[in-house]
Amino acid sequence: MYRYDEFDQQLIDERVAEFRDQVRRRLSGELTEDEFKLLRLLNGVYLQLHAYMLRIAIPYGTLSSEQLRMLAHVARRYDKNYGHFTTRQNIQFNWIKLEEIPDTIADLAGAHLHAMQTSGNSIRNITTDHWAGVAPDEIEDPRIWAEILRQWSTLHPEFTFLPRKFKIAITAAKHDRAAVKIHDIGLRLYRNGAGEVGFEVMVGGGLGRTPFVGKTIRPFLPKRDFLSYLEAILRVYNQFGRRDNIYKARIKILVHEIGAESFAKEVEAEWQSIKDGALALDPAVVEEIKSRFRYPVYESLVDEPAELKAALKAEPRFKAWFNNSVSRHKRPGYAIVTLSLKPAGAPPGDCTAEQMDAIADLADRYSGSEIRVGHDQNLVLPHVRQRDLAALWRALDAIGLATPNVGLVSDIIACPGLDYCALANARSIPVAQELTKRFRDLGLAADLGYLHINISGCINACGHHHVGDIGILGVEKNGEEYYQLSLGGRADEHAELGALLGPAMPYAEVADSVEDVVAAYLELRERPAELFAETVKRIGLEPFKERVYAAR
Amino acid sequence: MRLVKGGRVVEDRFVRVLDEAPVPDGVPVIVPAARLLADAAELVRREAPTGVLWPNDRRIAELAPHLDRLALVALVFPHFKDGRAYSQARQLRERYCFGGELRATGHVLRDQFLFMQRAGFDCFEVKKDADAEAFIEATRRFSVFYQPTADGRTVALRARLARAIAPRRERAPAR
Numbered sequence: 001m002y003r004y005d006e007f008d009q010q011l012i013d014e015r016v017a018e019f020r021d022q023v024r025r026r027l028s029g030e031l032t033e034d035e036f037k038l039l040r041l042l043n044g045v046y047l048q049l050h051a052y053m054l055r056i057a058i059p060y061g062t063l064s065s066e067q068l069r070m071l072a073h074v075a076r077r078y079d080k081n082y083g084h085f086t087t088r089q090n091i092q093f094n095w096i097k098l099e100e101i102p103d104t105i106a107d108l109a110g111a112h113l114h115a116m117q118t119s120g121n122s123i124r125n126i127t128t129d130h131w132a133g134v135a136p137d138e139i140e141d142p143r144i145w146a147e148i149l150r151q152w153s154t155l156h157p158e159f160t161f162l163p164r165k166f167k168i169a170i171t172a173a174k175h176d177r178a179a180v181k182i183h184d185i186g187l188r189l190y191r192n193g194a195g196e197v198g199f200e201v202m203v204g205g206g207l208g209r210t211p212f213v214g215k216t217i218r219p220f221l222p223k224r225d226f227l228s229y230l231e232a233i234l235r236v237y238n239q240f241g242r243r244d245n246i247y248k249a250r251i252k253i254l255v256h257e258i259g260a261e262s263f264a265k266e267v268e269a270e271w272q273s274i275k276d277g278a279l280a281l282d283p284a285v286v287e288e289i290k291s292r293f294r295y296p297v298y299e300s301l302v303d304e305p306a307e308l309k310a311a312l313k314a315e316p317r318f319k320a321w322f323n324n325s326v327s328r329h330k331r332p333g334y335a336i337v338t339l340s341l342k343p344a345g346a347p348p349g350d351c352t353a354e355q356m357d358a359i360a361d362l363a364d365r366y367s368g369s370e371i372r373v374g375h376d377q378n379l380v381l382p383h384v385r386q387r388d389l390a391a392l393w394r395a396l397d398a399i400g401l402a403t404p405n406v407g408l409v410s411d412i413i414a415c416p417g418l419d420y421c422a423l424a425n426a427r428s429i430p431v432a433q434e435l436t437k438r439f440r441d442l443g444l445a446a447d448l449g450y451l452h453i454n455i456s457g458c459i460n461a462c463g464h465h466h467v468g469d470i471g472i473l474g475v476e477k478n479g480e481e482y483y484q485l486s487l488g489g490r491a492d493e494h495a496e497l498g499a500l501l502g503p504a505m506p507y508a509e510v511a512d513s514v515e516d517v518v519a520a521y522l523e524l525r526e527r528p529a530e531l532f533a534e535t536v537k538r539i540g541l542e543p544f545k546e547r548v549y550a551a552r
Numbered sequence: 553m554r555l556v557k558g559g560r561v562v563e564d565r566f567v568r569v570l571d572e573a574p575v576p577d578g579v580p581v582i583v584p585a586a587r588l589l590a591d592a593a594e595l596v597r598r599e600a601p602t603g604v605l606w607p608n609d610r611r612i613a614e615l616a617p618h619l620d621r622l623a624l625v626a627l628v629f630p631h632f633k634d635g636r637a638y639s640q641a642r643q644l645r646e647r648y649c650f651g652g653e654l655r656a657t658g659h660v661l662r663d664q665f666l667f668m669q670r671a672g673f674d675c676f677e678v679k680k681d682a683d684a685e686a687f688i689e690a691t692r693r694f695s696v697f698y699q700p701t702a703d704g705r706t707v708a709l710r711a712r713l714a715r716a717i718a719p720r721r722e723r724a725p726a727r
Contacts, residue, residue, distance in 0.1 A: 030682065151708065157642075159638075238635060277700075
């Protein structure tokens, strides 16, 4: 946990006062809707189909139990008793009243939470590995660097009116759980041949209507140069990114049009002029930020304690959950527990106020009062003693948060779609709900293994359909909802964009077609451990195409 | 439109010279970029101050050789969501150490004043009268800043280090 100091608190308090004044000026007519739109977007306020939506940042996916209780309070007091966790470590409330937003964000500020730059053409919430600080395969805690970026990017005087939104993600582990290669800037913290720790810098990744995997423009960046180099990238983008066409305004298009090499050269020239200036990072500054992160005091424990062994033997349902939802922790005797927000038939990523309160209580009891939010729209309890796992499971099971489908076929990522979103062409949630019902057989899901279905309700790709094993994209055809399937995408260190399977299909055929694709994979995979994306790579789309289209 | 400088509404002493129009003698003028580049030698001989209106899609490096002789650079915000001139302003102040007047023109609104000031602007052609009157209030809204720029404001990163010698204060969540 990062704890605000007086500067951080003062800044968000002042931001609340500013936004309160902006809302007042809008309501009094001093600001036009066009002028207000950009101001409200800079504070995460969208006007959706039915109401205003407020998106709150959960920087680098870390929440204290106090903060989660605050989110429950917001759900209860200002919304319809639930919130929706997104794919970028944010939470959205869909039924907010504009007049109440100043009070809402004032309440949030009291718990060190804010909605700054969760929308608009600004640097968005910095995301990272939801296992940061506890993953065994990590080199150091990337959240320190994410917090440095949070501060640097907050109300940046130069980069608040960029050509388009700007997303940055950091990973510090061997296995990329933060999808850094599909971000405007992806950062990978690693140790080079000389033994120094620094960053690989990738730019120009992103999904949307023109998807790209990011390209490395600097293989190794020393920590000292972290901020100055990013400032140089943003300065080049701010000046030369396209502003004539909203669909070509992301940095990926600039990088694609002038080439990664020329882009890197522009950045280099800019960087040379600022690298030894005020942004050069003094180790004392980094230490100061680091010292504000609090870690639980770990007990010295052993792996696989007797309590755990006994419970695994006695309770088959606990065992199934353990095998699916519990992961190795870097400390012996501890575990990382994922809480599936994807029970059969429910909208992915939704969480009620009661569940939030209950999870906060469980975090206090079992996880050092800490909760994480992952880009797969699930929650994580990061510091659970293995001997407490069975008790925790019983408590989670009682509130519907122990579905053992993490990473499996029914662990679907979906955007809000046409049920809420003003941009959507088609619904996403009902597609996800139907699929979670079709694949509710956990035996089948376990047999299928790691397999992600990602659903977006429009080309903007908030549901990351390009990087799902099976991607589903909603489109509109003659006023009706149609869906395109793509196969073989992935967002990890082997990031790859899925390939379009064939013509779009009506809503009624989507679930059947996905079942056909899954059946084909079961039949055609070389061995059970061959991942879906690997099978697609090996045999191509044709065998899947036949199954899906021959029958229809 | 109101001109704000030093936090106050002031008279504009500069005269705008349109593309091909003759440059009047003895009065401060703002000429278009193309005119400056074409007639640089001639403009230098003027006795009154010369300024330039520099578009937001031209590199500042092109303007750099002329900065010594310019009293003013006016940068353009065609719409307030077009933020290119923020980068140009910072380059002028921080890279080329331009010490003359740096004027924000175009769609200049209250909620941008502070960003503009931090980027190096010290003079503002403000679109709405009410905004011009609220200038001081708008630029004093924040007392904490994270990014070092050339505006002289203390940045949190440094303030923290300064505090290291004093006892540390923690902020507990209110709830």
